[in-house]
Amino acid sequence: MAADCLRILAVSHSCVVGLNQQRYEALARFSDLDLTLMFPTHYVSDFDGRRLDPDKTTAERYRIVSGPPVLAGNGSLYFYRRGLREAFDRSQPQVVFVDEEPWSLSAAQMVWGARRRGARTVFFTNQNLRKALPPPFCWIQRLVFRAAGWAFTAGEEAAEVLRWKGYTGPVSLLPFGVDPTLFRPQDATTLRRELGLRGTVFGYFGRLVPEKGVAIFARAALGLCDRFPEAVSFLLAGSGPEGDRLRQMIGATPHAPRFVFVDRTLREEAPRYLCAADVVVVPSLRTRRWKEQFGRILVEALACGVPVIGSDSGETPFLIRRLEGGVVVPEGNVEALADAMAAMTREPARRQALAETGRARVLAGYTHEAVAATMRDVFLKVARADRR
Incomplete structure (x- = not known):
């Protein structure tokens, strides 16, 4: 000592x-x-x-x-x-x-x-x-x-x-x-092909529970499929009680082939799956007992060079605005989330700019x-x- x-x-x-x-x-x-x-x-x-x-x-x-x-x-x-x-x-x-x-x-x-x-x-x-x-x-x-x-x-x-x-x-x-040697941009072309993802890929990563807003994400995604035939797909990585209900809801639509569920990813595999997405969505909802306290996935996504869309629940909007790597939408608003996802689909240059700014902020302070x-x-x- x-x-x-x-x-x-x-x-x-x-x-x-x-x-x-x-x-x-x-x-x-x-x-x-x-x-x-x-x-x-x-x-x-x-x-x-x-x-x-x-x-x-x-x-x-x-x-x-x-x-x-x-x-x-x-x-x-x-x-x-x-x-x-x-x-x-x-x-x-x-x-x-x-x-x-x-x-x-x-x-x-x-x-x-x-x-x-x-x-x-x-x-x-x-x-x-x-x-x-x-x-x-x-x-x-x-x-x-x-x-x-x-x-x-x-x-x-x-x-x-x-x-x-x-x-x-x-x-x-x-x-x-975040560990920038683990969470960093990498080529996910092979993984996207293996998973059957094509077009602009929107990812959800986390527990499949109501308060995380995963059902809001699924409903917005289904609406997006009608706007962009064959141009979007969706990756849901996580497990939880909402999983079976989401699979049933999505499976009852003609858009089911565009959705890929991954039950669980190992920590060391997470960056590869994050990089398979073009945008990560964090649609959390506040409850009487809980609201988003930080949103670590936002930092990890941006470290991987992936821009984000987050709800204005808890700390999420403050973190996104500090990092300047994404957009904020009203929580629980399916239409607003779908509109934000549509804008990201139409504007790849904007996605790239947000990703670069956000990653620089993460490397500087997170x-x-x-x-x-x-x-x-x-x-x-x-x-x-x-x-x-």
Whole structure:
């Protein structure tokens, strides 16, 4: 442990999945930081209830500490049975980064630990809905707000919600990053031919669930088929409860041959399938309990040089406007989405311009390295403030 390095302890249950450690891998490359990362010995998927065991438990440039969780997979209710003392002893942190919602039990554990060790706290939140919390969660949130020297949010709406909740400290946007060596433009001619895709290809990538708006996409796509005979086709990559219903709805029309369903793609295959599309559509719908918190697929598509169309749900419109790589349509509006898709079909030069601008923006500010640089700058500011 280098004496002149800023010592950081980060906790994040999402890092059970090795791919989610990429921002920390990039952070650990800074020579003036000493990083320890903690996550549970296992977790349970929020989406399908599968047990997730860590697929990366050692690292070259940073320490990894894991501890057995209680109530794994229960969001804000999970906490650590053991392991915190080891994490604090091994890291001797000056800054503790809580990559958990600020009302969670694990956040409370980390803040109490940081206070005992005299460390400063930084936290991250995705929450972009105005929700009043019952005790004890509102008490935990106040504790975290008082202790925090800085906050990160996934998007602009989350920052607004944070202010509404009463947080008065500094806030910075911290997007989810992308690996530009994996998500990059590539020739997908062979894959398109294998899948039977032709003309302008519109892609949907994600869970086949109502709130993701996949039925809106399908209805807009069917309408587009009437406008452009033989000139468009559609790729739907994902799985979920809406899958069978969509297949039945599309199969009952004469346009079914233009639709290709891919149940699931491996992470390393995702860029190839993204590049098989000419436009990626993200038609999310808000619900009473959820709206789009970031939209990682938007960044990944643009990194691959594919422009996007997104609904004005949650963070999606803010992200598209910052990246300048696509167009925004009203959520749930089939006709508006079909019109936007038609415009993209007619204007390949516009598609190309949007793709080039969006990819440049992603490479400038949305790689794991760029995200890690933002984290480092904040951690250094918080540590310096403590010395004044």
